[in-house]
Amino acid sequence: MINMYNSGLSIVRYLAKSNIIVQGRYASQALPQLSSEKYDVKRKNFGTVQAADINYFKSILSEQRVVTDESDVLPFNIDWIKNCRGQSKVVLKPKTTEEVSKILAYCNEKRLAVCPQGGNTGLVGGSVPVFDEIVLSFMLMNKIISLDEISGALVCEAGCILENVDNYVRNHNLIMPLDLGAKGTCHVGGNVSTNAGGLRLLRYGNLHGSLLGIEAVKADGTVIDCLRSLKKDNTGYHLKHLFVGSEGTLGIVTKLAIHCPVLPKAVTLGFFGVENFDNVLKLYRSAKASLGEILSAFEMADREAITSTSKNLKLPNPLSEYPFYVLLETHGSDEEHDADKLNRFLNKEMDSGLILDGTVTSEPAKMQTIWNLRESIAGAGLLDGYIFKYDVSIPIVKYYDLVPLLRQRLGSKATRVYGYGHIGDGNIHINVTVPEYNKEVSSLLEPFIFEEVSKLQGSVSAEHGIGFRKPQYIHYSKDRSALGLMRDLKTLMDPNGILNPYKVLPDDV
Template sequence: MNKIISLDEISGALVCEAGCILETLDNYVKEQNLIMPLDLGAKGSCHIGGNVSTNAGGLRLLRYGNLHGSLMGVEAVKADGTVVDCIRTLKKDNTGYHLKHLFIGSEGTLGIVTKVAVHCPVLPKAVTLGFFGVKDFDSVLKLYKSAKASLGEILSAFEMADNDSISSTVQNLKLPNPIADFPFYVLVETHGSDETHDAEKLSRFLEREMSSGLIIDGTVTSEPAKMQDTDKDVEGHVITWFTAAVDMDGNKQGHPCWDTIWNLRESIAGAGLLDGYVYKYDVSIPAARYYDLVPVLRQRMAGKAVKVYGYGHVGDGNIHINVTVPEYSKEATDMLEPFIFEEVSKLKGSISAEHGVGFRKPHFIHYSKDEGAISLMRELKQLMDPNGILNPYKVLPDP
């Protein structure tokens, strides 16, 4: 089930089977000057059907939204074998219930997704990446607010990682850090259609926030395909990032910087495994309280954990909290769960931002859904899968 069925070059509507690998689809649509609206670290192996079933978020949700907004239609098979054909390539179809949304994010418990129709945006002509060091998390939030106001529609990603996140990756995986050691790091990416226009906006943003002290140091680079090996002088702080990677003092850094930055960010999740057993929590929290849980957990796990660190997508409130311990123990588990979910609930957050509920968290779902919502979910499950044969033991807790 890995066939690409059609691609409308005018509307950007891609129709394909659920077994297509995300990176394969991205490479295919790029030939038509389009881009998949979803980008994940696992894009080389994950299937679009799984992405839809888990409503995957990814790195550029800030720019392109989640799959609920990008999916134009789905085909799914119910437990009794009935094929529900909701494949449409229209942005507007207001005919009754939006049945496709039943299957997006339901983790295969209501039906098996077999085909999808995805809206693919135009491939950006100008792509820029900045990696900055800041002094504290309050500065991260101020920088995010400034980036939204200054960069507007071209802001595609705003990522944060604390020092322990980056240092564990540098030390464990021997990856280079393109800038010095800082308490917090911010990754800013822009997608636009006009290099000159985007460069002007980014230049004003950088100059203002370097002068204000929010950005202490950093490096800015353009998409590798747009880089040129040039000896052109760099004027001011950051002017010619579209032709070479430069640091905040205008020193040319060279081409590897782009891959180095994204590799550093995407490798955080795996780096902690070299320290021992890793408890991974994927939660969303209101922006003002985004980082609150990390210091709380550090204090709670003092003497038990090797490291507690946080990183993630500031733009959509999704923080990944990793707790590494020398080895798995029930004592550590009991200290973390349900404590972390109780704290997330107090902050009016979600216990699963983008990784889903699966079979690990059904008995914690009540921290994010009230009894009325859970009851309605049970009714839908009973209606569509009365024998409980679709992905059993997932999402819903036992009655």
């Protein structure tokens, strides 16, 4: 039966909040294999950093913001799921767009490759070097510049942490339209650069629609100022969208303007047990029809996903075990009105049998505890050993088909195979865990999973980008004409190829 969730569950944050924690972890664990060796990549013809280059960087940044100590550089070389590892010798920490411009102009002249890095929470190796690229960290470009409380237009620097910005605008009765499990670490510039989707795309739409303006720096140091905060600006090409999803390969985002919706006055969260995936889809259709404009999130996770999280991270699950779980959230302006709509929906679907059991709450701490169970799935798999993570979009009727197919294909070779994600936008996350990296399992997964996604008319990347791990598979989602245009844009905007090399585009385009 449905009950109001009253147990005093503790709130647990799994994701690390800083590179200090990450660095400590690397000191006590084996380092991942170098990406260049693991994936057999050859270094391109870039320059190498010399003492004179370091001296120049210190002259414009100060000595403290040019990091060369090997142990201090290490965390910037490794992605958070410990899949990719680069060989950078230097990390630069600019504070202003002008400093970024000077750095890129110099690097372009010297043909020194650059890897821009935000919170380093990506899953495809896009934010870490492959060889000795200079890491350009945006952790110090974290200022909120302005907020128009009437229009909701926020202007901030690219290095702002998503959760910090959200907390800031909430104090002005607004919210960020984007919400991610990694919000305590990820940077808004990285969100734009990877075209992040997140948990509430169903309610607030794609990032393209929320982004009002952008400032970015080209490879030659030219600053592109499209930093307008107008909701409508139809003057020519939408240049700001060139940088959305380009992962720092066309230019580096330094500032952005984003539209922040009004803070909802009424928020309710439901967590339900469901018998099978067909019933998950039926429940989604019913939720759209019954809840309409207040439906903000509709998340699905299978039993293995929730079980691994609750067991690996010792997080309490308020429900018994069920084959599937649904997390449903509403955002509205009238608590009584929204509660009435939600109660009618719940009563109907309890009677129909689509909801087997569940819990509902409007208390912030309890909602966060339930959300934490869902948001921690990505990190929980790391405790099984090594994790293969796939972020794909599939037509909703075929949304879950790949998970049982992979379980059958891998058999006992995998510790776990599970799926979870955003039903509302067709984005499923598929995780495969093994005790340690295994080439046999890797060969069984790739390119098989991308071939199957292509057969289903899906996308090989839903919200984390292409990065380093997927350029050779991008053709499963983009034909040669589209890839050719992408290559033309790359050649035009970065003719020396110094911006985030080895990422996004395959070499044979």
